Amino acid sequence: MAVVEVKVPDIGDFKDVEVIEVLVKAGDQIAVDQSLVTVESDKASMEIPSSAAGVVKALRVKLGDKVNEGSVLLELDAAGAADAPPAAEAPSTPAVPAAAEPAQPEASPPVALPPAAVGVGFASEPRHHTPPTAALPVHEPAATTALLPHASPSVRKLARELGVPLAEVKGSGSKGRITAEDVQAFVKAVMSGQTVTQAAAEAGVGAGKGAASLGGLALLPWPKVDFAKFGPVSSQPLSRIKKLSGPNLARNWAMIPHVTQFDEADITELEEFRKSSNERMAKQGVKLTMLAFVMKACVTVLKQMPAFNSSLDESGENLILKDYIHLGFAADTPQGLVVPVLKDVDKKGLAQIAKEMGELAATAREGKLKPSDMQGATFTISSLGGVGGTAFTPIINAPEVAILGLSKSQIKPVWDGAAFQPRLMLPLSLSYDHRVIDGAMAARFTTVLGELLADLRRVLI
Incomplete structure (x- = not known):
């Protein structure tokens, strides 16, 4: 031996x-x-x-x-x-089978990863669309049904999050091993109209000649333009985070019926309280941000309106209500936006929320977030208040059903019944999945949230 x-x-x-x-x-x-x-x-x-x-x-x-x-x-x-036969004929079994891991998309953030989350949603495409006149070529399965595709657990997890059928992906690695790049290439091929999945083909989902299939939608192919003929150009590759989040954002935007509710919250007194509190808490090393107050207020609203803290199941016919509140928040890093997740926010006070949020943001900027730091969000907040803008439409981070956007607060004249008064107003942009939430529910959400931010004492009631 x-x-x-x-x-x-x-x-x-x-x-x-x-x-x-x-x-x-x-x-x-x-x-x-x-x-x-x-x-x-x-x-x-x-x-x-x-x-x-x-x-x-x-x-x-x-x-x-x-x-x-x-x-x-x-x-x-x-x-x-x-x-024994070579591994190419009988792929090895990982110590912990990847199939046992829950399929949890990450972070998405407007974002992130992810660890927060990326995908194109091939696995759950509806099967009731009218077949097109000219179908796209179907991607050939790379493995027989008797054998599992040769891929590592991390690649299997990525494929599950993207909704990619690994059996249809051809591996470019040693012995036909499927790599993360192979999965991403498959996603790009489907989105660009170069191929369709087996499931989409069997369902008659596709498009006319040269069209792309995304969740059963017949889309025109991406335009091919020689920009050099118009002037000097250069090529710059996207960052890894953008490459991973791009398909996820495209999937979410195309497959979720987005509606955005715009509103404003009067935070005049809250901002004064925040500044005075920071003066007292400076010795403790804690800095209260407006986002921490918004998180605390959102907890109260999510408890009152649990549909915003839910997810649709894979069939799209049942709502999964969650008895926990984990809030994702977009963090800007040199590599791009990521979405760390603050767990059990409903069980924490303002100081603890601010402290943990600051620690997660610092870890994100250092590029040291673990996958568990970007998983499990039930609701996401994307704040652009430190940059600018008056409103925007944040993209929902599936499988969540809503996301709250915050823009830069500004002084506005507000009528108090007798005269106009200068008030500090915070713009709110709530994007929601119209399959789960209707307009009246969304309007009530931003109204209640605005009332809480105007007088945070209501949180105690």
Whole structure:
């Protein structure tokens, strides 16, 4: 029996990277270049492949371990390689099957990721559309139904969040392994009209020649323009966050019937209270922001109107009401917008909300958010108050059913019954899913929220 130690190869300048996924277990038959673990630094994540083939005799790492170049990952019985079929014919089983993970889209944010969330929603396309006269080519399945597609848990999770059928994705990795780039390429192909999914084809969902299919919608193909003929041009790749969030935003905008309710809240007294409170709390290292007050007020409104704190199930016929309130908030980072999630906001006071929100925002700017930091939001708030603007239409972060946008507050003359008074008004933009929420409900939401912000003592009643 030839026992081989498989070690971490040269991974560049990365030191003490954390093991976030273990993709094999003792007894698994693995092939050369098959992924063994996924490691993550503060800048990137990567899969470590096997340098030899054989049967896993013993694992030498576990989740959370820190490894460097030369660290031993596992012991391999190289003699067992001849006793089992290659991994390309029988994909390895991860230590924790990806299918057992809940399919939770992230963060979306106007946003984020995600960890907050990205997708195009192929899996739940309706099946009652009239077939087009000319269908797009159907993407050929890359694997038979008898075998699972060869992909890591992280790629499987990404595919679930995008609604991508992995069996129809052709892998470009070693031994036909499906990579995250393959999944993203499949999404782009469907959105650009180069292909349709098997489910869409069987349902008669497609479009005329050259059209794109998105959730059963027949869309014109993206225009192909040679911009260079009009003048000098240059090409700049999108950031990773924009590449991931783009398909999600397109899916949400195309498949959710958005309506936006615009309103204003008088925050004159609240702003004075916020400033005076910050003077008292400066020694505690806590800074109260207007967003913290809005979160606290939203908790009260969400409890009064639970439909805004719900999600539609996959059938679209049942509403899932949540007994917890996790609020996502858009955070601007050098890499792009992300949506950290503040958990159990209904159980926290203003100071704790402000403190945890500041910590999450700082972690986001450093690029150190964990996936769990961007998951589970029931309602999202996107604030542009620090930038400007009077109103906007935030895109709903599916599977949520509403999102609140905040713009820059400004002094306006408001009639008090006897004279115009200068009041500080905060613009509110509430986008909602019209399948779940009607206009009257949305108007009541912003009205109640405005009343609470005008006199936050109402939260105590």
